[in-house]
Amino acid sequence: MIKSLQAQHNILADARVQQGILMRGRSGEFNLVPFQQKLLESRLFPLAPLALEIMQVNVGKMCNQVCKHCHVDAGPDRKEIMTRTTMLQCLQALENNPGLQIVDLTGGAPELNPDFRWFVDEIKKLKRHVIVRCNLTIIVANKKYNDLPAFYKSHNIEVVSSLPFYTQDRTDRQRGSGVFRDSIKALQMLNETGYGIEGTGLILNLVYNPAGAFLPPSQDALTREYKMALKSTFNIFFNNLYAITNLPISRFLDYLLQSGNYEQYMEKLANAFNPAAAANVMCRNTISVGWDGFLYDCDFNQMLELKVDHSLNHISQFNDESLQKRNIVIGQHCFGCTAGAGSSCGGVVT
């Protein structure tokens, strides 16, 4: 199996190296229009937060897959896992801040955290809507995970799952050999539990990621194609499809550099800058919590180790009112969320 950048001792495992490349390219001479300038021209700089509604929690970087585009650099060799103590701090923050109505659990494969089910139980006791970013294959990876669909159902969890394409070739190229076959099995199990089936109220959303150095096509057109292809070939149903742009971070950045696509990809993102998408970026109403409890404006900033621009930057010190006064930390990678129709953990933003 492919190793994470960290296990390979790749220089890109160092967030500061990534930040340097994003500023000036690998040669040090790549000059892309600064993201800050584009925000200024759109009268959006400094980027201010809106009322916080979503707490996105990265419960660990361990994953059973090693996807080529992963901005987390997740994999079986990653040992960073959120502890129950940090989870308790998240729960306290939720209790103190009723505005945070949605908890979005991500990883890695969040289900690999030994306290995952306990954490979900506790969040649901606080009557919050829970989203789990499930990679699908975890459901069939081991017998002990086969009951995950039933667990999700019993807690009325919204499941969001990556399926980069409705064909084996593209999916396996991005996510690894055999992933498509296992994902289809897992989707059928979720459908059998009622997920994605009209009238059940159990939400199953899929995520499309481009399998290469290009932007996603129209989310609406993709949704129609996915629905038709998955129904006719596998009798699979789902609710919504989110088209998400790959951000030039960690393993996708490594792919861009290795394939010689970095500069043209960044230019493509910058040329497609959309002020309407910039106004709706997810970091404005989301707070991202790292596995060790530090706070970030989004999961991408988290992987670049760009903490919130605030002295109270740990979940144990969470103060919604005070955080509202911060400016959101931006960088050249932000062009990924503002290109074309925009991109967020919930798909397009325009």
Next chain:
Amino acid sequence: MNNSYYNPADLKKFGNITDFQQAMGEKFFAWYGEVFKDGELTAREKSLIALAVSHAVQCPYCIDAYSSDAFEKGWSEGQMMEAVHVAASIRGGASLVHGVQMMNKVKEIAM
């Protein structure tokens, strides 16, 4: 002028054709944009047709643009190559079908 008739960077300057004839250029781009929208055919289907036609007319700019566009819209390498074969077979067939004219002429003049 460059040393080559074709420069990949010129593809990005396509829009500049309006500099020398604005009214006609703008009408062309408006029509072009309309043609490639979802209609009776989807934008995805139109992209594959455009890829095949690009090869038939052997336009390097169009091949560059529609190889990316068709792949981005989800066509596989195999499907894209089949589309190129369709274009090539029509081009080849177009030559070969004129063989009938040749045969007619030879039959006309031969003893």
